[in-house]
Amino acid sequence: MERICPHCGKSSNITPFVGEWCAPCTLERQRKGWPNEMELKQCPTCKRVYREREWKHLDAKTISDLVARPFEKLGLIGHYNIEASQWEGIFDEKGGKIAYTHPFVIDYTEHMCPNCGRIGSSYHEAIIQLRGDPARVERAKKRIIRRLERRTFLQDVAPMHGGVDIQVGEKKDVPDLLRLEGHKFVRTEKLMGEKNGKPLLRSTFLIRLEKIEDKKDAAEITESSDEKE
Numbered sequence: 001m002e003r004i005c006p007h008c009g010k011s012s013n014i015t016p017f018v019g020e021w022c023a024p025c026t027l028e029r030q031r032k033g034w035p036n037e038m039e040l041k042q043c044p045t046c047k048r049v050y051r052e053r054e055w056k057h058l059d060a061k062t063i064s065d066l067v068a069r070p071f072e073k074l075g076l077i078g079h080y081n082i083e084a085s086q087w088e089g090i091f092d093e094k095g096g097k098i099a100y101t102h103p104f105v106i107d108y109t110e111h112m113c114p115n116c117g118r119i120g121s122s123y124h125e126a127i128i129q130l131r132g133d134p135a136r137v138e139r140a141k142k143r144i145i146r147r148l149e150r151r152t153f154l155q156d157v158a159p160m161h162g163g164v165d166i167q168v169g170e171k172k173d174v175p176d177l178l179r180l181e182g183h184k185f186v187r188t189e190k191l192m193g194e195k196n197g198k199p200l201l202r203s204t205f206l207i208r209l210e211k212i213e214d215k216k217d218a219a220e221i222t223e224s225s226d227e228k229e
Contacts, residue, residue, distance in 0.1 A: 016097060023098045027091045034087075035070045037105045043113035055113040067104060080104065115153045118169055124155035125202060126171035128178070131163035132209035140183070140209060141166065147177050163209075171203050183207045 003012040005022035018026040041050040048055040051066070058066075060082055067080040071087055078089020087102040118124075128144060130137045141157070141164050148154060148168060155167035168174055178185055185205040192200045 018094050023091065023093075026093070027098060027100055031100075031102055034074065034076075034102055036103055037107055038067060038070075039107045039109060041111040042108040043116055044110045045116040045119075046113060048113055049108075050111065050113070055115070063106070067106070115169060119153055119155060122155060124167040124169055126168040126174050127202070127204045128166040128168060128174065129160070129163065129204060129206045130166070130209065131206065133211035136209040136211070137163045140181070140207070143181060144177070147181070148174075151177070174203070174205060178205060178207070 003017055003020070004010070005015075005017070005020075005025055007021060007025040010022045010024075012022070016023045021029070042048070043050075043055060046055075047057070049058050051058070063082060064080040067087065068078075071078065071089070076087075076089055078087055080086075081088050081101075084101075085103065085105050087104045089100060089102075091098045091100050130140055130144075144166065145154065145157065148166070151170075151173045153169040155169055156165075157167070158165050175185075175187070185207045188204045188206070189201040190204065192202050194200060
């Protein structure tokens with residue numbers, strides 16, 4: 001028996017129905033309660049986004065998964081089209097099956113992340129001092145920097161008399177990192193002030209790299225270091 005949608009007047013002969021309403025009108029009624037935007041904090045300098053209590057770079061898949069969560073809570077299956085800024089899915093309820101799109105905008109608000117804020121203020125918690133043979137210092141510098149950049153930020157890398165100083169943003173991983181590279185170091189602390197009643201200490205890690213005369217020994221050290229990567 002033919003039915004007529006009381007909202008738009010369409011016939012059940014030309015469009016699927018859900019109860020007394022046609023599927024498109026039923027969809028429009030339900031989508032009024034759907035989300036249409038999400039706000040994310042993004043650092044204007046490094047472009048990382050604050051999610052789950054940390055700043056991180058988000059790829060397209062991660063963003064799509066974030067948008068999907070509120071829709072999936074409503075029982076809606078589909079995917080987020082980042083380029084078109086819309087949620088795309090299939091409305092399928094009681095035989096009323098119809099493809100649809102729903103506008104959804106991600107609003108990025110600028111918030112400086114702690115790391116970039118500290119870089120701008122010359123903040124650093126540690127200094128790694130490499131001293132000794134120029135060739136060994138250069139090799140060690142490159143390897144240490146490569147590891148540090150995976151864990152924290154570098155405030156500065158400055159040539160000094162007899163070597164180089166690496167200013168490290170956060171110091172918590174520095175001792176383990178240097179041990180992983182096979183370096184012995186002398187650690188000293190300098191009081192820089194107080195925060196919340198607690199002393200602020202800057203750590204200095206001094207590493208001396210003497211010139212290796214024996215080419216065989218030098219090759220073995222290089223090979224051993226490469227295996228740790």
